[in-house]
Amino acid sequence: MSENDERNRPDPHLTQLGRPTPVPTSPAAAVLETVANPHPETTYLVRLTAPEFTTLCPVTGQPDFAHIVVDYVPARRLVESKSFKLYLASFRNHHDFHEACTLAIAAKIGAAAEPRWLRIAGYWYPRGGIPIDVFHQTGAPPKGVWLPEPGVPPYRGRG
Numbered sequence: 028m029s030e031n032d033e034r035n036r037p038d039p040h041l042t043q044l045g046r047p048t049p050v051p052t053s054p055a056a057a058v059l060e061t062v063a064n065p066h067p068e069t070t071y072l073v074r075l076t077a078p079e080f081t082t083l084c085p086v087t088g089q090p091d092f093a094h095i096v097v098d099y100v101p102a103r104r105l106v107e108s109k110s111f112k113l114y115l116a117s118f119r120n121h122h123d124f125h126e127a128c129t130l131a132i133a134a135k136i137g138a139a140a141e142p143r144w145l146r147i148a149g150y151w152y153p154r155g156g157i158p159i160d161v162f163h164q165t166g167a168p169p170k171g172v173w174l175p176e177p178g179v180p181p182y183r184g185r186g
Contacts (some may be wrong), residue, residue, distance in 0.1 A: 029168070030085050039072065041060055043113060044060070044086050044109050044110070045164050046066075048113060050113055050117055051100050051117040052114045052117065053121055054114065054117045054121055054131060054135070057110075057114040058110060059135050059139040059140075060107040060139075061104035061141070062104065062107050063103065063104065063105070063158075064105050066102070066117070067102060070170075070171060070172050071101075071172070072098055072175075073096070073098070073099050073105065074096065074176065075096075075097040075106065076094075076095070076178075078094045078095075078099075078166075079113055080094065080118065081091070081093075082118040082122075083122045083123075084093070084122065084124075085122040085123050087180070088122065091107070091154060092127065092151070092152045093128075093129075093149050093152065094130070094150040094179050095148070095149050095150075096135060096148045096150070096179060097133075097145070097147050098145070098146045098147075098174065098177075099131065099136065099142040099144060099146070099155065100104065100142055100144040100145075101138065101143065102140075102141055102142055102143045102169075103140050103141070104139070104141060104142075105137060106138045106139065114132075114135065115132070118155040118185065125159045129161035129163065130163060132149075133163050137165070139157055142165075143169055144164070144168050144169055144172070145165045146162075146163070146169075147163050148160070148161075148179065149161040149162075150177075150181075153182065160181075160182075
């Protein structure tokens with residue numbers, strides 16, 4: 028088996044990829060899986076973007092919507108994208124504030140993948156006329172990593 032074939036073989040510990048998997052009942056119940064980073068010696072950026080993230084207001088129960096952008100510099104593990112999608116979907120019936128949801132996503136990625144560096148931007152759509160944007164990063168980005176703009180313009184209303 029070639030080195031490339033070995034790198035592309037699915038991780039036998041994955042429980043969600045390649046099979047029907049229901050959406051977890053809550054963010055706490057969701058399992059965020061990871062796979063081996065095929066280039067752990069290289070400093071590079073991975074971007075995960077979720078432009079249609081939804082959760083529920085903890086006070087009114089009304090839906091809240093956000094555009095989530097996660098940037099991370101992996102170490103030994105990468106976030107497996109199907110499990111990330113299911114984790115985000117688990118927030119659909121979860122009641123919490125914008126800040127708590129954004130920071131929970133960062134904490135879950137940090138615990139699962141243990142990246143060298145992580146940054147998250149939660150661009151929340153206005154409710155009550157006020158957009159709330161939440162930003163967090165774990166420190167200064169590693170030297171030499173290219174950080175593109177998040178690609179989400181600030182909210183400008185109808186103007």
